[in-house]
Amino acid sequence: MKVLQMKKTRTAAMLLLAGALAVTAGCSGSGNNGNGNAPAANSAANAGTDAGGEAKADPITFSFFGADASPNWNNMQDEVGKAITEKTGVTIKAEYAVSGGGTDKIALMAASGQYPDMVFAKGDINKLVDAGAVLDLTDLIEEHAPNLKKVYGKYMQRLKYSKEDPAIYVLPTNDSIDQTYFDAGGGFELQQRVLKELGYPQIKTLEDYENALKTYYAKHPTTDGQPTIPLTLDADNWRIMITVTNPAFLATGLPDDGEYYINPETYEASFHIKRPEEREYIRWLNKMFNEGLLDKEAFVQKSDQYKAKIASGRVLGLIDQEWGYADAENAIKTKEDGAYTYAHLPVTMSSEFKDASFAPTGFMAGYGIAITESCKDPVRAIKFLDWLASDEGQVLRNWGIEGKHYEVQDGKRVIPADIQKQKTEDNANFTKSTGIGLYYAMGPHYGDGVKDPSGNYYTTNFPEQIIEGYTPAEKETLQAYGASTWIDLFPKPSEFKERPYGAAWNIPAPTDPDYNVIFKKAEDIIWKKVPEAILAKPEDFDKVFDDMLAQLDKVNLKKAEEIYTQAVKDRVEQWSAK
Amino acid sequence: MEAYTDKTPGKQAAAGAAEQSGLSRFWRKMKSQKVLYFMAIPFVLWVFVFSYLPLWGWTMAFQDFKPGRTFMEQDWVGFKHFVDLFTDERFYLVMRNTLAMSFMGLIVGFTVPILFAVLLSELRGKYFKRTVQTVSYLPHFVSWVVVAGIVTKMLSTEGGAVNDLLLGLNLIDQPIQFLAKGEWFWSIVTASDLWKELGWNAIIYLAAISGIDPELYEASRVDGANRLKQMWHITLPGIRTTISVLLIMSIGHLISIGFEKQFLLGNNLVMDYSEVLDLYALNYGLNLGRFSFGTAIGIFNSVVSILLLFAANGVLKKVTKESIM
Structure with missing residues (x-):
């Protein structure tokens, strides 16, 4: 190896650097100009706007x-x-x-x-x-x-x-x-084969759900020669919200307001995970884990491994939204007439809670x-x-x-x-x-259930079409519960009051940099601590959970919540203005 | 490169005749070597455009940068973002992870390939040697995404080879959740990195070894040195220069270890052990729209790298008389 000596060249490098800076300074003058300015008034000639848009235009x-x-x-x-x-x-x-x-x-x-x-x-x-x-x-x-x-x-x-x-x-x-929602894709999922073998029992509470998994798992410890997995979750990155933390509020009767619980009277926003009810839900997951019913790899696996397990048909229960596992489920749709597909059930922690998945948002x-x-x-x-x-x-x-x-x-x-x-x-x-x-x-689109001038639905999702798309096993389950689509099992939108802010997850995050940093830190804490609490020994559960709450306090979550409360109030004011 | 090699003797001559006017000598020299200078221009420009021009962006770290405004419209805030950075607890955690993983990587990723190269070069069977070498560097070409998948599968509690092996040997009675244990994360990353890069990193040492004069070995054999002694007294000293240069360069890279491995192998449970500086910059800088904060992290990163490089260079120069500057 040659030993390069280049002390003298350092001075030259400095000069070059200075030159470079001068050049860039010149270039950067042509930045963007100002905020949301009106578009250039070109193509005014192109004014032939009839509703059909038939006007043939240049590519x-x-x-x-x-x-x-x-x-x-x-x-x-x-x-x-x-x-x-x-x-x-x-x-x-x-x-x-x-x-x-x-x-x-x-x-x-x-x-x-x-x-x-x-x-x-x-x-x-x-x-x-x-x-x-x-x-x-x-x-x-x-x-x-x-x-x-x-x-x-x-x-x-x-x-x-x-x-x-x-x-x-x-x-x-x-x-x-x-x-108008005609079908449900969320709730708690159970394979049709489980429900069928158990004779379509009532599954309304976590206890019912747990018993169904337990009983079936005891009888069928393997599926096609591989071990059966009673329940698995997908905690890969943000998916933890969908399968772990969101179900915590859904099972305790709240509609989806993102990470927040919004007080319906005062619009005060606070992180929903802090609610004592949700601690009990997470405790239930802890119990499931310690009883061996929750997949040991639930918090380690990546989304593709999660889907691979589902596609193998050996996962009995999920707590997810259909879009999260649909492609895996499609792979086993035809097997035994769909016995390995999932039913959607509005499970709550106890009978005093009502699943608010379909609370109207406008x-x-x-x-x-x-x-x-x-x-x-x-x-x-x-x-x-x-x-x-x-x-x-x-x-x-x-x-x-x-x-x-x-x-x-x-x-x-x-x-x-x-x-x-x-x-x-x-x-x-x-x-x-x-x-x-x-x-x-x-592009914007009308929802399911809206008809066009010809009297047909705009979308292909209407009851007849949805039922057409079910597998025979799904139809059998639905029939046993006296329903025609999954949504019939869920509480109706009319049972809830429309929230004047829509849903809080869709309010743009305040651009206050402090807010974003606090929020991100809080999210990191929750994403780390909730799995830790679930995987803890039952006697350590409260310690871990309390530690999470203490850490949340430490990052000054209060401040973020106050800023968000203001955002919710502003949204209410804006949307109710005429 | 050509310019340097040609200039070196000239410089020595210049040192000899110091009283002569340096500048006029320089111009004369430059004139006589104008072709070489000309050839160097594209490379100087290259370094310029890709390494020096972006430095302009460092100004962002001292502003509250808002996209869409011109340079003159930005608010200057001095060292605010650096203060934010150094007062954030998470930053120290992240630094700990970064340094821990890079030191482990440096120690293992440095000694094992040298050992491997030395042992491989001792092998007699030509075809066996070549096969081993080729097989060992193939993983280098596999993307981290795939490697992470393999590692996860190997360490799985359900039919993962490692757990099956340990269970089969009765060393454990419950499968171990390797990837859920934060304190093991560093080792897992280091081990998978070693598996992936071992063969590739050994190539350069093998090349250096093959450059050693075979007569030295013959002479030592005549003097009665056995193979271990030959390795110790001829092979290793023969590749010492290569080792020091590579060591200095990897020390310079200590802090910028990238984030693919950590990103792909990590999960929420081990976040406190897996988040490295680059991930931190992504999560708390770019993704939150804090461009200035992200730039401050970048500056910190570069400054530390330069300091490390000079320190390593200085130390090695004293100890082994080898250096790259």
Whole structure:
């Protein structure tokens, strides 16, 4: 090895460095300009806006970033995608977050000032708004988007960003408008084979649920030669919220307000995990673990291992949302007529609690699509989104192409049996080739149960269609409980009062940097301590749990809660304004 | 490189005749070597654009950086973000993890490949030797995502090879949850890193060993040295320079150990042992939109790395007379 001596060159390096600094200083002058300024008034010539959007336009490509993973995205080479391009001239070049909700990607966008034309940013939209990256759509909607106006209708007030900043940055596309839920995908899950063998017992409380698992597990310690797992959870990163901490409030009668419990009278926000009821729920999980009913690997495994276990059919019970394990369940759907699929049951800690999964929220604005300041042609973009919101666009996105994916018989839209079979049994490939479902979050949409002028539902989720999609085993279970879909087992939305702030998870996080740091620290503590408490010896449980509460106090959680309380109050004021 | 090698004798000459005007000599020299300088320009530019230009971003650490504003519109806050960083308890925890894992990695990841290379070079069978070498460096090309999957599966309580083995040998009577134990996390990371990089890291030593003059071995055999003595007195001294240079460089990298391993093998239970500086910067800097705070961490990282590099270089220069600067 040669020994390099370069002391003298250091001086030269310094000079070069100074030069470099001078060069960059010159370059950085051309930064972005100001906040949400009005788009350039170009393409005014393109004014032919009839509701159908038939006006043939020049081809244009918009880039798009979506914060939810979309593994079946096919670069618009699917049938629906081709139809959209044909109608609107627009091709979408999309990129999707792979994991973690795109938080890091959006933060990078904000820092670099390089945005795609359109963004679906979910809860991270505040970063883009702060950076002045997204356009105020108020005027664009007024001038170019009759369909958007019609679809949002009475909820227009909810589109405004905040009390201080009443601009419309986001077209809410995550939630459906006037949705009636016909099916439930949450609650506590049990395999149909368990319920069948036990003779469809009443499963309302944690005790019922536990007994069912215990009895069946004792009789069937193995499944296809491998050990049966009575109950498993997915605590991989943020999934811990879905399968561990959210069920804690659901089982104790609260609706989903994110990490918070919002006092219904005072709107005071406090972390829900601090409630004594939830301590008892976590204690129950601790008991399940110590009795050997909860999978030992529950807090170590990654999501793919979790799904692999489910796909093997040997997991009897889950506490998850269907979207969290659906692809694994699809793999065993056809086995023994669906005996290994999961029933959804509204289990609560005891009979005094009522599962509030379906407590009404009204239309949830907030998460949706935004047009950025780097968009080439905001007018074309809004017209494109407007077209997606038109009756034609919505039917295309939900049903596909007439004659191909559905037929109209006696004025009714019907999905042919072979298409339905493909859709149920090989959903991933079906989605990839047809594109049905891929454009869901790209435009606003009516919810299930809303009918178009022809008297048909906009979506393919209506009771008949849902029941069609069930496996024979699911139908058998439902029949035994006297229900036609899972939601019949859950308390009805009408049994709850609508919360005037919608749901707290969808209020944009305050941009106060202190708030975000405290929140993140609290989240870290909960994500670490709750598993630790569950895996502790029963006699140590309280010690670990108390330690968690003490640590939460130490990071000054009170301050974050106060800031959030204010955000909730502001939201109530904004949404109830007329 | 060409420029340096050519300049070295010139410099020595310059030292000899110190009274001569340094600057005019320099210009003369430069003129005579203009082709070499010309050849060096692209590389200097390269280093510039990718290593020095980004330094401009360091200014962010002293501002309350808000995206979308121009440089002049940012608020300057001095050392606020550094104060935040050094008063955060979590930072010290994260530093502990980072340093612990990198020291363990340095010790194991340094000694074992040398040993492996020395032993491998002693092997006689040519084909066996080559096969072993190839097999041993293949894991280097496997992505950490896959390696993490393999490790998790091996350590699983359900049919994981390690637990099965321990159970089979009656060493334990309950499967051990390896990945749920925070205090074991560092060792697991170090061991998997060793498995992955052992063969690859040994390559350079093998190359150095093959450069040793075979006559030295013959001479020592004549003098009656057995194989152990040959290893100790010829092979190891023969690759000493390589060892010191690589040691200095890896010490410079001590603090920037990346985060893939920790990110992929960690879980919520072992967070207190698995969070390293880079993950901390991601979670508490970038993901919270605290760009300035993240930059402050980056500056800290670089400064510590430079200090470590100089310290290591200085110490080794004293002890072994080898250095890279």
